[in-house]
Amino acid sequence: MDEMELVGRCGDVEPLSVEVVERAERILRAAMAASDSAEPLPPTTRRWSHPRRLLAGLGAAVVAIAATGAVVLISTGQGASSGPRRAASHNRVVAGTPADIRARVVDALSAGSNTILLVRSTMATPGEATIKSLAWYYPWAGQPGPVREAGSSWVAGDPAGKVEWEQTFTIPATDSSQASCGLRPAPGGRMVMRSLMSATGITIAFSDRTWQRTEISCVQSAPGLDAPAGLPSPSGRGPESDIRMMIADGLLREVGHQTVNGQPAIEFRSVTHGILTLALWVNASTYLPLRAVTTGPTGDPNPGKTWTEVDQYTFLSPTPANLAHLRITIPPGFSKAPPSSAQG
Amino acid sequence: MTSDAVLISRSLAGDNDAFVEVVRRHAAAVSAYLVRRTDRAAAEDLLAEVWVAAFSARSSCDQALPDACPWLLGIARNVLRRYWRMQPGAQASSDLEELAAPVDPWPAVDEWIDSAAVVRRTLACLPAAEREVLLLVVWERLSVAEAARALGIPAGTARRRLHQARLVLRRTPEIVALSSECTAAREVN
Numbered sequence: 132m133d134e135m136e137l138v139g140r141c142g143d144v145e146p147l148s149v150e151v152v153e154r155a156e157r158i159l160r161a162a163m164a165a166s167d168s169a170e171p172l173p174p175t176t177r178r179w180s181h182p183r184r185l186l187a188g189l190g191a192a193v194v195a196i197a198a199t200g201a202v203v204l205i206s207t208g209q210g211a212s213s214g215p216r217r218a219a220s221h222n223r224v225v226a227g228t229p230a231d232i233r234a235r236v237v238d239a240l241s242a243g244s245n246t247i248l249l250v251r252s253t254m255a256t257p258g259e260a261t262i263k264s265l266a267w268y269y270p271w272a273g274q275p276g277p278v279r280e281a282g283s284s285w286v287a288g289d290p291a292g293k294v295e296w297e298q299t300f301t302i303p304a305t306d307s308s309q310a311s312c313g314l315r316p317a318p319g320g321r322m323v324m325r326s327l328m329s330a331t332g333i334t335i336a337f338s339d340r341t342w343q344r345t346e347i348s349c350v351q352s353a354p355g356l357d358a359p360a361g362l363p364s365p366s367g368r369g370p371e372s373d374i375r376m377m378i379a380d381g382l383l384r385e386v387g388h389q390t391v392n393g394q395p396a397i398e399f400r401s402v403t404h405g406i407l408t409l410a411l412w413v414n415a416s417t418y419l420p421l422r423a424v425t426t427g428p429t430g431d432p433n434p435g436k437t438w439t440e441v442d443q444y445t446f447l448s449p450t451p452a453n454l455a456h457l458r459i460t461i462p463p464g465f466s467k468a469p470p471s472s473a474q475g
Numbered sequence: 476m477t478s479d480a481v482l483i484s485r486s487l488a489g490d491n492d493a494f495v496e497v498v499r500r501h502a503a504a505v506s507a508y509l510v511r512r513t514d515r516a517a518a519e520d521l522l523a524e525v526w527v528a529a530f531s532a533r534s535s536c537d538q539a540l541p542d543a544c545p546w547l548l549g550i551a552r553n554v555l556r557r558y559w560r561m562q563p564g565a566q567a568s569s570d571l572e573e574l575a576a577p578v579d580p581w582p583a584v585d586e587w588i589d590s591a592a593v594v595r596r597t598l599a600c601l602p603a604a605e606r607e608v609l610l611l612v613v614w615e616r617l618s619v620a621e622a623a624r625a626l627g628i629p630a631g632t633a634r635r636r637l638h639q640a641r642l643v644l645r646r647t648p649e650i651v652a653l654s655s656e657c658t659a660a661r662e663v664n
Contacts, residue, residue, distance in 0.1 A: 134644035135613055137653060141594045142614035147506035151519045155502075156495060158523035162530060163491045265515065283516065290516040455591075 143452045148251070149392055150443065229385050232397060232418075233378050239418035240375040245270055247447040247454065253287075256438040261287040267456045269449060277301050280332075281457045291337060297459045298332030298345070335461055336468075342461045343468040374411065374420065377401070383411055391421045392443075420444045479543035483536050494533060498526045501544045504615060508551050511614055513558065521558060525551045537624070545617055545625040552607070552625065593649045600647075605640035608633045 248271030254262040266282030278300040285293035330347040377383045383399040390396065395415040401408055407427040413420050423442045447453045479497050486494035498505075505525055509518035529550045536546045598606055611622035623633035644650050 134641060134650055134654060137590070137594050137650060138598065138609065138644070139613045141591045141598075142507075142511050142610070144507055144510040145515075146503055147510060147515075147519060147522060151522060152499075152502045152506065155523035155526055156498070159495065159498065159526040159530060160491070162527040163494070263516070285516060288520070290514070290520060293516065 143450075145447065145453065148443070148445065150251075232385055233381070236397075236399075236413050236418045237375055237379045239413075240378075240420075245449060247271065247449055247456075249445040249447055249456075250282075251443040251445070252284075252440060254438065254440045257436050263287050267453075269454060269457055271446075279457045280330075281459055283459075293337050295335045295337070295459045296332060296345070297457070298330045298347070300330045333459065333461070335459060335465065337462075340462075340465045341468040342465050344470040346470065374423070377409075383409065388415065394421060396421055419446055478541035480536075480538040480541050483533050483543060484538055486530075486533055494530055497543055498529065498547070501547050504544055505547050505551050508548055508615055509555065511610075512555055517558065521551075521554055525554045528554055540624070542621070545621040548611065548615060548617070549625040549627060590653055593653055597644060597647050597650055601640050601643055605636040605643070608636040609640040612637060 246269075248268040250264075250266045250268070252262075252264045252266070254264075262284060263286075264282055264284035266280060268278060268280050270276075270278060279298070280300065281295075281297040283293045283295040285291075330345075332345050332347075333342060334345050335342040374383070378399065382401060384402050385397055386400045387398045388395065389398055389412065391412045396412040397415050397418075399411040399413070401410075407425060410424045411420060412422045421444060423440075423444075425440045425442075426437045428437055477496075479500065482493040482497045486497070502522075506518065506522060509521050509525070513521065525547070529547055532550060536543055540546075598610070601609070607626060608619070608622050611617045611625055612619060615622075615625075617625065619633050619637060620630045622637075623630040626633065
């Protein structure tokens with residue numbers, strides 16, 4: 132292997148998602164519309180470093196486009212989160228009874244343990260900054276054994292102020308009830324809140340240039356495809372994927388067929404009467420999740436206000452380059468903060 | 476297929492869709508260029524900025540050349556430079572072992588990270604001008620002439636810089652050792 136091949140090997144990267152590219156295209160079109168308008172672009176438009184600021188300055192032209200709905204998504208950093216488009220053939224039915232389809236989804240969710248799950252999330256609350264995050268899980272299917280999670284989250288438009296984390300969970304090979312969080316004996320005869328699943332890791336805060344070791348003693352659900360906190364728990368909540376359990380238990384039911392990111396998808400909706408709602412789209416061929424949208428009330432006195440979390444799922448093969456995303460690196464000069472412990 | 480040069484010419488005459496077609500063609504190359512040189516989150520934000528900057532500067536694209544990819548990478552490079560100037564300096568930590576978690580099921584990952592770190596350290600020691608030519612040729616798979624176009628330098632200068640960069644790599648003991656290890660491993664497999 133010569134030096135050129137060695138350098139080339141370091142350049143293997145996972146491409147940006149279709150959604151990101153589509154978002155960039157929408158921003159480009161907004162800029163084109165602005166430049167086509169009678170007024171010249173203000174000089175500052177050429178100095179922005181983030182799309183959000185870029186849009187803020189595009190002025191009236193963008194406002195006009197926002198009226199069409201396209202830019203609303205961009206301005207919250209949710210290019211990837213545009214609602215699923217109704218497919219021309221949306222009434223095409225995947226063969227099988229609803230129970231058959233649910234069984235196929237459960238099988239698909241149980242079979243992919245040697246796969247990395249990448250979750251891209253956007254959390255939008257009216258009147259507040261939009262939070263974006265990336266999280267990598269391996270293996271993701273919630274099977275007994277160690278599971279590594281790494282990720283980062285940041286306020287949309289401010290990636291420099293991000294928080295990065297890396298955690299290792301150990302999912303016990305035991306019945307689910309034992310894994311739920313509760314008061315359990317600890318060394319010294321004390322009783323502490325803990326589950327059989329705990330996590331240790333590192334968190335790096337780029338805003339104040341610190342890092343700390345973290346320990347979570349009471350992990351309540353397996354990492355990866357966990358349902359957002361607040362949804363009614365599936366029975367025997369434990370070391371299994373929440374979404375898998377919700378489908379198996381019939382708490383998520385098939386409601387239709389759509390196209391998501393250009394792929395035929397089956398849509399599921401939560402059928403519980405809780406205050407949160409969950410919509411899930413799975414690939415109609417592989418039955419693996421493509422996207423989940425959770426909504427819930429913000430607690431604002433205005434009853435119509437809700438937050439929305441959009442999660443996009445990508446499944447990757449465990450190549451060394453992909454697995455390397457599960458490691459974070461503390462930049463030099465960052466100071467160590469006291470360890471933190473928490474219940475998760 | 477209509478060449479990039481023709482599409483850019485149409486966009487200068489007011490056909491915005493023609494320009495969108497150009498950036499679509501090269502979205503994968505420009506995305507990969509950004510991801511390789513910054514973190515993924517920043518690359519996601521910068522992609523749109525590159526395209527908007529390219530649209531503003533489309534009259535600077537040499538329409539005698541059919542492929543606009545090198546020109547777009549040159550625009551991406553300028554956008555990245557502006558971005559880097561705004562960022563606080565940060566380099567890889569040297570104390571990875573201290574940070575290793577108790578459960579570490581991935582020796583292959585360590586090996587990949589270690590060898591990547593050696594290569595990246597060596598690349599970081601190259602003069603920036605030589606490194607840029609080398610990476611455009613190896614990572615972005617441009618010809619030397621195309622790399623020269625992306626950087627706005629004569630092809631002969633690009634060729635000389637690439638030669639210098641390869642010479643430095645070949646003389647770096649860690650790279651030589653890594654090359655031998657990889658060759659040996661490949662022969663075993």
